[in-house]
Amino acid sequence: MITFESVTKRYADGTVAVDHLDLEAPTGEITVLVGPSGCGKTTSLRMINRMIDASEGRILLDGVPVQGIDPPTLRRGIGYVIQQAGLFPHRKIVDNVATVPYLLGWDRKKARSRAMELLERVGLDPALSQRYPFQLSGGQQQRVGVARALAADPPVLLMDEPFSAVDPIVRTSLQDELLRLQSELNKTIVFVTHDIDEAIKLGDRVAVLRVGGKLAQLADPKTLLAAPADDFVQEFLGHDRGIRRLQFVSTEGLRLRTDLTVPEDSTAASPEPWLLVVTGDGSPVGWRTGEPGGELEPFGTFRHGHDSMRTALDAALLSPSGYAVALDADGKVAGVATRQALDEALAEAADG
Amino acid sequence: MITFESVTKRYADGTVAVDHLDLEAPTGEITVLVGPSGCGKTTSLRMINRMIDASEGRILLDGVPVQGIDPPTLRRGIGYVIQQAGLFPHRKIVDNVATVPYLLGWDRKKARSRAMELLERVGLDPALSQRYPFQLSGGQQQRVGVARALAADPPVLLMDEPFSAVDPIVRTSLQDELLRLQSELNKTIVFVTHDIDEAIKLGDRVAVLRVGGKLAQLADPKTLLAAPADDFVQEFLGHDRGIRRLQFVSTEGLRLRTDLTVPEDSTAASPEPWLLVVTGDGSPVGWRTGEPGGELEPFGTFRHGHDSMRTALDAALLSPSGYAVALDADGKVAGVATRQALDEALAEAADG
Amino acid sequence: MTWLTSFFGWLGDFFGDPANWSGTGGIPARLLEHLEFSALALLLAAVIAVPLGLLIGHTGRGEVLVVVTANLARALPTLGLLVMFVLLLLGTASIWPVIIPLVLLSVPPILVNTFEGIKGVDPELRDAAYGMGLRGGQVLGRVLVPVALPLILLGCRLSAIQVVATTTVAAYTGLGGLGRYVIDGFATKDYASVVGGSVLIVLFALVVQVLFALAQRVAVSPGVSRRLKVR
Amino acid sequence: GGGSTGGNPLDTTSAAPSGSASGGGGKAIVGSFDFDESVLLASIYAQALEAKGVQVEEKPRIGSREVVYDQVKSGGLTIVPEYNGNLLAFVDIKDTSVTTDEVNAALKQKLPAELEVLDSSPAEDKDSLSVTKDTQAKQSLTTIEDLAKVSKDMVLGAPPEFKKRWESRFKEVYGLEFKEWKPTGPTTADALKDGSIQVGNVFTTDPKMTTNDLVPLEDTKNIFAAQNVTPLLHKASADDTIKTTLNGISAKLTTDSLLQMMQKISVNKDEPATVAKEWLTGNGLA
């Protein structure tokens, strides 16, 4: 657990970058600091490992004030990942990752095998270990950066816009990778970004800062979207807030109808306005109206219980039926969520 | 009208950047080329003004093959806007804008006054005309880039990711500005982007290219979202396709109920589950249940007839009532769109 | 091209004269002297300038000093400085009046390049190093120096070029080395000696260039020089 | 080296003369080499000529002999103060004349038609091997021959090029072999004084001869050629006034007076022109 107790940072030129910040980053969770440029995110983060020293207030690491710890020692116990990865260009990938173990005096062989293990863990081909950083793509470098921060198995990880220099597709995969890693490792992570979508995707808790270094709101992402504390936060969250909230609503409770599917060769009429045509092994083919014959209409799908209500709603909107097709884990049709069922679930979500 | 007739570009190293492309960019419309990195967008664009010469096929400008026109002459008649604006750092803004007029031999005074006029047209303070490019923000530079491309009033405008280097907020305003300008000027615009949202927002027609320089789909944005030609296009369109389609559905026909508003001081009970509390001058305050008393619940709004169904749906999802508050042009409550009304409108949209 | 034939004639005269190959005035001895003086001056300069450059680059203090010396250094006339020191330290009858200006002239290139090299290291990298818990000295030694090495070596190379040239000029004030052939040949109208000496010095300078290029290859990490092909 | 192949650019007229042949119009152009004594002598010539009503232009410190000689030959210069021995060596490096008369006779013969030398003055500025009075007393040295006995223990200081020129000649003629040849240049006299060398090549007109208590050893075998101050003229541009004036100067100029004048220049750093003026006035020549 990292605790900010009324922490203020005033730079030599008088800029107040952080202003009486109170914050807790609970153990084993990802706490995201988000806010517009210059709001003091980096400053706050760097006060944790004493790259910057606070002007007032205290920062505690599991109850121990960091001020009392020799900075290099402190830092060796805290992983730190930054934007351009900050890899040492003169060292091979494996040695980059093993930097902190070397510093801690591990023997070379052990440090390297640890490094190799980590490279694999962050999803890199071990063959890359003998390359130099410039021989890697931006996304690969960023993964190495994460591996390096994890090398000595520090309980705490500080990440300062680690993914903002890579293109959107790679960024998504890095984010997914981080979530997967975290589910295995349960580190205490403080993550800085200026991208609210990233904050909402990654954060167990999101701290929105405003320029001047004041905390505007600290909440879990769902609450943030549902109840922004003020206009600043609301504006910062951007459009589609209502729709995005649905991302945190599970489709588990969504009532499915299983009586609306018909096999491909069925020609039976039905009083139902829409029927889902399904192949023999359960894959959806398209909607038809109660009357057989005519073109099949397009459909949208979601994975029941796994995808969020946002996906279910989108699936419903993709078909003229307004019904969403629910699939099970194997991609077979599990049922159909009608408009009524969706409305009910949405109403429930809005209440909760 | 710009016509690609089976145009192929093979680079010296053998890369086929564009492969038998057939395409028409109709006069007075914005045609957007979109696709993943390296799919040949830039190459296609530059073949129009002969920055690159096609290997096979022909490109016609209003029926005349560009191959037959002397490149500098051709280019002076085609505006060109690129990502970094490409302003000449050593010339003042006004002279930057007047570049093509100077090249065409206009007299200095006339060229400058034309430049000043254009600066105003793209929404820049004339005082900026005496600055050098570096003294302008990225967004301002981009506007100057547009002004410069328009200086000699060319009928055709080529734009290569013109807004991708500025931050999201400025980008939005530049896009809006471009749409406004186009509504006045009716140029034939070919616009390149890798951002599908931008393509959908700006394009009268969107051409999706796949890597290898083949056309995957050419359609208006609505059709694109509704009926992607194949998996590649569908994946490229990304998530929320159903929701994003709603952007092209007007709220004009949305049925509003005007009987659900109550003044702030009203304490009357009602059989309706939700009532919208409104101030004396018609601003919404919050939802209350049929039973008076208790906290007011949050609400979401949309401008009736102006905003799209996407906004209306989002507004509905923001309140526990599931009803969206419709405002008129003055920001006063025009009525309430209930869940039923929304469902109807959505079903209609899905059909159409 | 008659001068070309004469040129080779002179070269033949010089290198063909056995007297030029032995004794204290022989080519091997002169070469060794030249090497000695140059190496001594360069070494002293490096010993002064590299640590100073590292310090200034690392702490960011004293930048102005570096910039000013760099500008002045280029403007300082070698010969004037030599004469000045020889006159100032007249009578000490040692090589120091000559070595000191040699060192003075070769400090600035090393200093400036070392400083620029260290200062120019990507701040992110410095940050990452500190962030991982390296101490100041470790950051300098394990990260900044290896990364700045190409520039530091470039500084040394420029200084070496300068030292070799200035050692030649210093023969005018009585220093040994290959410059002797040139200066004495000129004074005694023995143009063969002038040509031979000049060619030797030029070759010497080129060899120094090549050696530094090699040193660069060996010392600089391929990750920094990006020598390896990107696969 | 043999110097047999190709022309020596330092020794021939291969360098294009840069002065224009402007000797006409009765104007005398007086040049000098790029060292103080030559400037002084040229200044003496120039001022004396001016006093005689000749129109004079001075071009001091033109450079080394190779440049100056060419200019006189082409008429770019009218007069230059020369040293007869060095001039002869320049014209013919193999000539072995030693005494003043021999040298001048050889010169008359070997100079090209455009050039002529006037009367040599008794004033000489010669190479020497000198020692301190102390050393002289201790080792009882008076001639270079005496030196041969002790030279193996002595360090010789001289301008750097001295070794190249003299090492073998010394051995041949006097049997001299030194422990070390130290390149000292203008600091030779000081090096002698502070003992870092024991024998030095000091010019006989170097004022430090007296200030540092040095004595030149007698050149009994005439190894150092005569170096009498001798005006070199471009024949065509020099008239009789010039010739008689210069000969008048040469008659009065002695090694001693040259030494005294150089003393003022070297020690007091007086300007050669001023010193020249003083001497001319003192001798009733201007």
Place this chain on the structure above:
Amino acid sequence: MGDGPPSLWEWIGRNWDTGRVDSISNLLTDHLVMSFMPILLALVVALPLGLACARWRWLYQPTSGLMNVVYALPSLPVFMLLISVTGLSQTTVIIPLAFYGTAVLIPAVVDGLDSVPDHVRQSAVAMGFTPLRRLLAVELPIAVPVVLAGLRVVAVSSISLVSVGALIGQGGLGGLFTRAYQNPFMPPVITGIVLIVALALVADGLLVLAQRLLTPWVRARKGTAS
């Protein structure tokens, strides 16, 4: 004339302008000529060569390799070798200095042209500039700061290197050094060093000034940009 050597100022006063070729003012003029000519020559040679190297990239590698070699050549031996071709004249000093200058300027010209952002070049093409006009109106003006930075280096080192020419009798103010060495005396040395450094600084200052005048868009960068 008093006894004892003159002070620095006295010495300068006596020698400043004696109307003869060895006066300080004359040496200064010679020095200027011998340092200015190489700068000019270097510029005249390096500009087209640099343009060629920028245009035909394959030329650059060998050219810059060669220039590296040229730059490494010690000046005195080069002067000496050149004597056999050009004699003991100012040309002998000017030519090698011009080569050094060229060695510095060619990369400067290439870097200068490289400093033209690609998007700027592209938009010039797209607006219908012909290649020559683009070079003259867009690329060269933008290259000016980098080229001038190189020119500053060339000017300063040229001015200081000329003095080595004194060893072959063609050193401009460097002549003061050899003179002072032959007749050991400090004032000429001091005067020479100070004048050369001053000359270099003045030349440098003038080039900085030229840069400011030629490139207002660079100067303004440091001013108020609001």
